[in-house]
Amino acid sequence: MDPIRRHLLKAAGLFVASRAFADDQPPIQRGTNMQPSSVKPRHVLCFLGKNESLLHPPKAMAKTIADFGFEIDRTYSQAKPDPHMERSFGVCWDRVFPKAWSAADEAAVVNHKAVLYVLSPPMDQQKATAYSAAALQIVDEMFDAGAIAAKGESAGVAHGVARWRSLADQARTGAKTGQGIGITLALAKACRLAFAKRPLGGDHYYETVGYHLVGLPEVYVAKSRGNEWSAVMLMEEIANAMAEHGIEATLRDRKLTLSREQDYAEDDFKFNPYGIVRIEA
Incomplete structure (x- = not known):
C-alpha cells in the first residue's frame, strides 16, 4: 500500500469504516429547526x-475502492449512454477556475x-476530509x-x-507535508475545491453547496455585498x-451565526447537517 493511501486510511479510521447506506438515514424532514442533524453526508x-x-474496474482499482470503504453502485450504473449526461455536466462544470474543462472533456461526455x-x-x-481525499484519489485512479x-x-x-488530476496532485502534496500529523490545510482545500460548488445564485445570497463533504457548514454571502467573484x-x-x-472560533471571531434552516431535505445529498453561515450586507 502506498504511503499516501495508508496516511488517509489512518487519518479517517477507514479500516473500520461503516458500510451503511442511505436507507439507514433518518426520515425526510426540512432543515428548518435549530437542532443539529444526525444525517451523515456521503459522496x-x-x-x-x-x-x-x-x-468492471481492474483488480487494483477495485481494491482501492474497497480499501477506502467505498462501493460500486450496481443499481444505477449502466453499460449504455445516459442521454441526460450532456445537460447534467453542462450545469455542473466548475466555472470559477479558469479552463476547468475543455472541448475534449465536453466531447467525452457526449460520446x-x-x-x-x-x-x-x-x-x-x-x-469527512479524509474520506474526500480518498474520493479524490479514486477519481484520479479511475x-x-x-x-x-x-x-x-x-x-x-x-x-x-486535467483539472481533476491537478487537484489530486495538490491533495497528495498536502498529504505528504502532513505525514504523521493528520489532515493538512492544503489537503482540505484541495478536497473542497474538488467537491464543492460555488457560487450558486439564490434570491438573496450567493451560495456554496458541498462544504459538508469536508465537515464544514455552507457559506452564503448576501448579494448586496458585491458581485459573485468577491463572494x-x-x-x-x-x-x-x-x-x-x-x-466555533471562526464564527465567534467574525461575529457570525450558524443557521440550521435550509432548502434541502435531509435525504438530499446536498443537505448540509452542519448548517449555513449567512454573511449579511
Missing part, C-alpha cells in the same frame, strides 16, 4: 466510460457509452482505469480530466478560517 461519484468495461457510480460510506464530520469524465454528484460539480473570495476566506481555527 456519490459519477464516472463515464468509452465502453462497458468501465463497470460516452457507460456510466459507473461509486458511493462512499456515510461520513462522520471529523473524518482515469487510469478507463474513465473519460467524472462528476461529484453530492454537490453537482464537474471538472475536466467567492469571501467564501474561500471563511472556509479556510474554519478549517484552520475551527468553526
Whole structure:
C-alpha cells in the first residue's frame, strides 16, 4: 500500500469504516429547526466510460475502492449512454477556475457509452476530509482505469480530466507535508475545491453547496455585498478560517451565526447537517 493511501486510511479510521447506506438515514424532514442533524453526508461519484468495461474496474482499482470503504453502485450504473449526461455536466462544470474543462472533456461526455457510480460510506464530520481525499484519489485512479469524465454528484460539480488530476496532485502534496500529523490545510482545500460548488445564485445570497463533504457548514454571502467573484473570495476566506481555527472560533471571531434552516431535505445529498453561515450586507 502506498504511503499516501495508508496516511488517509489512518487519518479517517477507514479500516473500520461503516458500510451503511442511505436507507439507514433518518426520515425526510426540512432543515428548518435549530437542532443539529444526525444525517451523515456521503459522496456519490459519477464516472463515464468509452465502453462497458468501465463497470468492471481492474483488480487494483477495485481494491482501492474497497480499501477506502467505498462501493460500486450496481443499481444505477449502466453499460449504455445516459442521454441526460450532456445537460447534467453542462450545469455542473466548475466555472470559477479558469479552463476547468475543455472541448475534449465536453466531447467525452457526449460520446460516452457507460456510466459507473461509486458511493462512499456515510461520513462522520471529523473524518469527512479524509474520506474526500480518498474520493479524490479514486477519481484520479479511475482515469487510469478507463474513465473519460467524472462528476461529484453530492454537490453537482464537474471538472475536466486535467483539472481533476491537478487537484489530486495538490491533495497528495498536502498529504505528504502532513505525514504523521493528520489532515493538512492544503489537503482540505484541495478536497473542497474538488467537491464543492460555488457560487450558486439564490434570491438573496450567493451560495456554496458541498462544504459538508469536508465537515464544514455552507457559506452564503448576501448579494448586496458585491458581485459573485468577491463572494467567492469571501467564501474561500471563511472556509479556510474554519478549517484552520475551527468553526466555533471562526464564527465567534467574525461575529457570525450558524443557521440550521435550509432548502434541502435531509435525504438530499446536498443537505448540509452542519448548517449555513449567512454573511449579511
